[in-house]
Amino acid sequence: MVIPKLTTLLNNSLSVNQAKQIHAHVVINTLNHLEPLLVRQILLSTSYYSRSIFQYVQKILHHLVSPDAFSWGFAVRYLSQHGQFKEAFCLYIQQQRVGLCPTTFAVSSALKACARGVCKIGGLLIHAQVYKYGFCCCVYAQTALVDLYSKLGDMENALKVFHDMQQKNVVSWNSILYGHLKSGNLVEARRVFDEMPIKDVISWNAMVSGYAKVGNDMDHACTLFQEMPLKNLASWNAIISGYVDCGRFESARSYFDAMPQRNNVSYITMMAGYSKCGDVESARGLFNQLSEKDILSYNAMIACYSQNSQPKEALLLFNQMLEADLNVQPDGMTLASVISACSQLGDMRFGSFVKNYIDKLGIEMDDHLTTALIDLYAKCGSIYKAFELFRSLRKKDLVAYSALILGCGINGKTLDAVKLFEKMVNANIRPNLVTFTGLLTAYNHAGLVEEGCKCFSSIMEYGFLPSSDHYGIMVDLLGRAGRLEEAYNLIKDMPMQPDTGVWGALLLACRVHNNVEFGEIAAQHCFELEPDTTGYYLLLANIYSSVGRWEDARELRKVTEQKKLAKISGCSWIKSS
DNA sequence: CTAGGGTTAG
Incomplete structure (x- = not known):
């Protein structure tokens, strides 16, 4: 590849293949004859993004005759901007091993990487170096520190750095404002907001989304939104996001429609809203x-x-x-x-x-991903693998416990499910409806009726309303134990409309115990709710047969055949038109 | 020469 061609390439954003070509070029040829500025440009404009980006950056640095502190700083910023926080920090340390003193540029970039990557120790180390290298008067470094502590939720130290600053600019103020909002202190945030000597659009946006998210107060958020001297896309997105979070999807949509312009963030926020409802x-x-x-x-x-x-x-x-x-x-x-x-x-x-x-791409297994895998293994029967992953979690949260409890329930490990539930409560994690689904499933699997009933009433003691899924499990549990009347009474007491999950469970239990009385009631409801599902007709037919009512059974089987025929002719009609 | 702050997904 000739250098002029490379330069023209760099003027545009690169495709993956082009970037790979340059990558190969960088690796094969030494870059000694390339202008350092050009190398920096490669770093800046390449969109080739993969796990190997760190090695790529390192190789480029290695091929420079003598990388100066600027080049190192640039590389640190590049990695930090591309979400490779650990790698950015790593490079920052490497630079010092080579014996180069970091620039304020590198310091602030590395701090940003620590703040985004939630690396407290790294941040503290750089904080010490800020004093060591005498950068404590640099507004950029100071502000990056305020941002770091704010993001870590350590407002005490954030304020300490903030108050020591001789010069403060909007960014410093905004970092403090953001810190208060992040730690949920709306009152203090408002005080800072009113006290700020200069406010820019970011300050206003932070306060608007603070009212929406922290305060759950869309009225104040809207008032502030209207008062804003200047609105940008993010201001509109903050309002939409606020309405989506509190479940007011129609209001979110009307703001979405009223926006002068929309970007991907606006669309994604709205899509999340639709997903939730x-x-x-x-x-x-x-x-x-x-x-x-x-x-x-x-x-x-x-x-x-x-x-x-x-x-x-x-x-x-x-x-x-x-x-x-x-x-x-x-x-x-x-x-x-x-x-x-x-x-x-x-x-x-x-x-x-x-x-x-995941292994091939080298994607890091964080707790979210691990929890998803726990659920997968548990549902597919590999409960021991699920336990192994559960032990590897950094922090065991509500979702992780609930996934494993349900997994135990499905796999018949009732005792383990109960033990996990107790462990979770002892760890001061408040269960939710999903957790109870898992626990009820476990009791149901083991046929433990009394324990199941106790668990069911404890849902309400926790202040929740059981969903129709919970009722369904209880009907199944009572019904299989032959307590059909109790199951029927439970359905009658439901505060919401019973679905086919609930009536179907009763019908199935009636088939097990050959009970016509409740079987007919349950089947009637199933027929009304899902007239095209033939399985319900067959279940009732089987109940009739079991008590010798052959004529009724034959009648129902005839209905099933007719429905099947209607389905087929319906299909052929659609095809022929 | 650059650099620090806000909005989105599980």
Whole structure:
């Protein structure tokens, strides 16, 4: 490759293949004859993004005759900007091993990497070096420190650095403002906001989303939004995000429609809203409208399918994402949704493929991803592997406990499920409805009626309303134990409309115990709710047969045959038109 | 020469 051609390439954003060519060029040829400025440009403009980016940057540094402190600083910033926080910090340390004193540029970039990558120890180390190298009067370094402590939630130290600053600018103030909001202190944030000598659009946006997120106070958020001297895209997005978070989707949509311009963030926020209220169609509609689909929009749509029980569509879109020539690879978030889809399908073959894929790409297993895998292994029967992963978690949270408790329930490990629940309560983690689904499933699997009933009433003691899923498990448990009347009474007491999950459970129990009385009631409801599902007719027919009512059974089987025929002719009519 | 702050996905 000739150098002038390289330069023209760099004027545009590079495709993956072009970047790979340059990468190969960099590796094969020594860069000694290249202008340092050109090398920096390569670093700046290449969009070749992969796990090897760290080695790539290192190689470029290695090939420079004598990389100066500037080049090192630039490399640190490059990695920090591309989300490779650990690597950025690593390079910052490497530079000092070579004997070069870091520039304030490198210091602030490395601090940013520590703040984003939540690396407290690294941040503290750099803080010490800020004093060692005499950068304590540098506004950039100081502000980066304020930001670091704010992001770590350590407001005491953030304020200490902030008050020691001789000069403060908007960014310093905004970092403090953000810190207060992040630690949930709306009052103090408002005080800082009023006290600020200069406010820019970022300060206003932070305060608006603070009212929306921390205060759950959309009225104040809207007032502030209207008072803003200048609004940008992020201001609108903050309002939409606030409405989505508090479940007011219509208001979110009206602001979305009223926006002068929209970007991917606006679309993704709105899609998340539709996903939460189960409107997959509308989310897909917005996704289709996106002209430049980035990784985040794919992640949002795949997550939407996964969360709304459409695992096949999730995997299909994942496949399309791999085929689309995105300049990025799927990340941990993509795979967490994909794993969830695999686990819903209960098919370990997809799961194993994804696990290998994670290893191949070198994606770091964080707690979210591990929890998704725990759910997958547990649902596919590898409960011991699930336990192994559970032990490897850095922090065991509500979701992780709930996933494993349900896994134990499905796999008949009732005692382990109960033990885990106790452990969770002792760790001061408040269970939610999902946790109780797992625990009830465990009792149901073991046929422990009394324990199940106790568990069911403890749901309300925790202040929750059981969902129809919980009722369904209880009906199944009572019904299988032959307590059909109790099961029926439980359904009658339901505060919501019973679904086929509940009536179906009763019908199944009646089949087990050959009970016509409740079987007929349950079947009637199932017929009304799902007239096309022939399984319910057959169940009732079997109940009739078991008590010798052959005529009724034959009558029902006839209905089933007719329904099957109607289905087939319906299909052929659609095809022929 | 650059650099520090806000909005999105599980």
